[in-house]
Amino acid sequence: MTAAAFVAAAALLAGCTQAPASSDGPTNITYWTWFPPESTLNAVIDAFEAENPDITVTLKTFDGADYQKQLPLALSGGESVDVAGVQISAMTNSVKDYLDPAEDWAGDILSTLNPTMIEQTKAIATDGVLYSVPMGSIGSPIMYYNADILDSLGLSVPTTADEWKVAVDEIKAAMPDVTPVVFQGDVYWQEEMLFAIAEQTSPGLSDDIIGGTGAWDQPALIDGLKAYKSLFDDGIISTDVLSLTGSRPNELFGQGLAAFYFDGSWQDSLLSAAYREANNIAVKDVGATTLPLVNGGSPSVRALAEGGLAIPTASTKKEAAAKFIAFMLSTAGNDVWAKDLILVPSLTGYVLPSSVLESEAAATGFAAANAAISSPTSKRDAQQDFLSTVEGNAILDVLRGTKTAEEAAAFMQSEWTSGRYPHASDN
C-alpha cells in the first residue's frame, strides 16, 4: 500500500469528503489563504458578494508557516477548497499536483497582469506550468526608518555604511533608549540580509547558488558574509538585535523605540498614516529605502511574485472560483486590498489612490521600494529546510564570531552537497 493510498483511506475514515454542491440558492465557495489580514479579506469578499449575489465565499485563514503544511495535507485529503492562496516560492511545488493549470481557467485575466510576475510564477514550478495567478510581488529587505527621529536629529537617510554609522552614533548619543537598528534574529531572516549585502557587489548571487549551480563557498558569498559581519564590528548593528524574534522588531519600531527597521516589503503598510493610526503605531512619519551600500556597488533587493491564487482540481465550483479570482485581480478588488501595501499589485497600470501615502517620506519610500522590487537583483527564493537547519545558523555563527566567514561558507557548501537538501541543481 502506498503512502498516498494510506492518506486517501485516512481521509475517508475521517469523513473529509467533498461536500456536495447545492442545487439551489447561491453557490458557496471556500477560500483558503494566509494573507492579507482577515479584515481586508472580508472587505474584498463583501465587495465581491455585493457584485455577485449568486456566490458566497467562506473564508479560512492560517498563519503563514502553518499554511505551508495545512494546504498540501488538506488537498491530498480531499478537503473542499475552491480557491487556494499559494505562497509562490514556498508552496507551488508542494501543491501543484492538486491544482488546475491557470491557463485552463484564467482566460483574459493573464493579459491584464505584469508579464514578469507571471513568468516568475511559472518558472518556480518544476514543470514550468503556471498553477496560480500572482496578486503581486514582494521584495526584501526594505529599510524602514522613523522619519521623526532622523528629522529631529537633522540626519539624512543614509545610503552608505559610513553615513549609516554617523546616523547610528548620533542616535545612540541623543536617544539612549532607542535601538538604532532592528530586525529579526530568526534564522530565515539572515539569508535576506546576507544576500542583500552580497548582491550589492555581486548581483544575481542568490539565483546562482539557490537556483543554479553556484557554490556556497565562492568568494562573492564569503565577501558578503564578511561585509554583513562588518556592520556588527563597526557598531552599526548590535548583536543584541539577534535575540529579537518574531514580531518583536516590528513592535519596537512601532513604539518609536527603533530608528531603522529591516523587513520585507509586506511591511509597507507602515508607510500609511491611516494604517498606523488604526494599529496604534506611535510613529508619526515613516519612510523606506533599500539597505545602505556596505562596500560600494548598487542597491539590491531580491523579489518574487507572491500571493498566488489557484483552483484545486477537486473543486466542483470552478466557474464561481474563477469569478472570485478575477474580481480579486481587478481594479475593484485591488482598490480594497492593495491599500494595505502588502504587495506591489500585479495588475498592469494599477495606481494606488493618492490618499494612502500622505507624507513625502512615505510616498518617496514607497516609490523607492517599488522601483527596487521591479528590478530585483535575484529572485526571492530559498531552500526552506536548508535555510532553517544549516544556512541561517551558519550566518548567525559568523555574526556572533563563533565561525569565520570561510568556515561557515565551507560548512554550508558541504551540507548543500550532502544529499540531505534537494535543490534545483539536483534536477
Place this chain on the structure above:
Amino acid sequence: MTTIKTSKLAKPRGGSRALPPRGGLSRTNSKGGWYAVVFLAPIFVLYSVYYFFGFGILGVVSTQRVGLTFRNAVDVGAQNFILVATDPAFQGALINTLLFAAFSVAVALTLGFILAMMLASGVRVRQVFYTVFLLPSLIPMSLFATVFGRMLETRDGALNEFLRSIGLGFLTQDWLGDPAAAYVAVGIIITYTIGLPIMYYTTDVAQVQASIMESATLDGASVWQIYRIMLFPLLRATHITVILSVLLGSFRAFDIIYFSTSGQPGGRTDIAGTYIYKATLGLDRIGYAAAASIILLVVALSFSIVQVIIRRKAN
C-alpha cells in the same frame, strides 16, 4: 526494636498499594473478563486505526523521497535513514534531547522530591505553593515558553533587566547568543515544569503510614535521615513513575525549545523534535522527516524497554 521498625517499614508498601490475594485476580478475570473486552473493544479499534495509519504511513514514507502531498514518491530504500544518522545537526539534536531528559530527571528526583516533602510536612500556605509550582505545568507550554523566550532578550529582556535592577548586572548574558547561557536558559525553563513530579510525590507520600514516621522520630531519627533513609527508598515506585513520565515527556519537549530558544544559538539547543519539524519545511522532505521520527521512536522505545526491565527486577 529494630525488628519492629523493619516490619513496620515493610507493611505500608503493601498497605497503600495492596495487591489482591493470589487467585482473586484470576477469578475476577474469569467473570468480568468479557465485560472488560466489550468495553475495551471500541477503544482498541480506535487505537488500532491510529497505529495502523500513523505507523503505517511513517514506515512507508521513511523509505521514499516525497512531499506533503504524498504524490510522485520515489523509493530511496534506506537512504533517508543513512542521511539522517550521519547528519551532525541530528546527532547534536539527539544528544541534546538526551541531555535535557537527563537534566529533567535529575531535577525531578532532587528538587522535585525535596519540594514535595517540604509541602507534605505541613508548611503554611501550602496551597499557594502548590499553585505556584503546578501552574507552569498546567498552562500550555507553548505560551509559557513564548513568554520565557521574550524574557531572554539581551537588551530589554526581563531576565537581564531584573539582574541589572538588583545590582547583578555583571551576570547579564546574551542568553540566545552564548551556547552555555542558552543551555542554562533551557535548564531554567525545564526546572519550571517540576510541578507534575511534585504532585506525584505529594500524592504518594500521603500513603506512607504516619506510624512509621512517629516510630522513626521516637527512635531519634533526624529529619534528614527520615527523608534520606526512609522516605526516598519507600517512594521507589514513585521515582520510577516520575523518571518514566519525565523522560518520555522530554522526548516531546518540542514546544519548550521551539518557542523559547528556537534552537539558538546556531542550532545548538535544537532537540530531535525541532529538528524533525524543520525537516518537514523543505520540498520532498517528508520521507526524511519520517526516517528521523522512526530513529527517535526507536531511541524512546529502548528507554521504555530498559525501564520495564528495571521495574521487573525491582519488583
